[in-house]
Amino acid sequence: MRKIKLTKEERWIENHLEEFVPAGKDKYDEIVQAIAARKKDAVLNIRVNSFDLQHIKQKARKLGIKYQTFISEILHKVAQA
Secondary structure, three states: OHHHHHHHHHHHHHOHHHHOOOOOHHHHHHHHHHHOOOOOOOOOOOOOOOHHHHHHHHHHHOOOOOOHHHHHHHHHHHHHH
């Protein structure tokens, strides 16, 4: 039988399956709306200081997320404030 190689994220999910519980219709609809509200549908090209970008990348690595996602979350928080 062929062994499937899982990503780090897939291994984490597999190891924590017992923590996940089924969601009711109301909760499911709430989750779907939240995901739709956070959908990224625009592209932004900006120039930033390389020193700042290095620090952002380091902080994103510590959080275990991609730096583009981290920047997007920062922008979202500022836009909602």
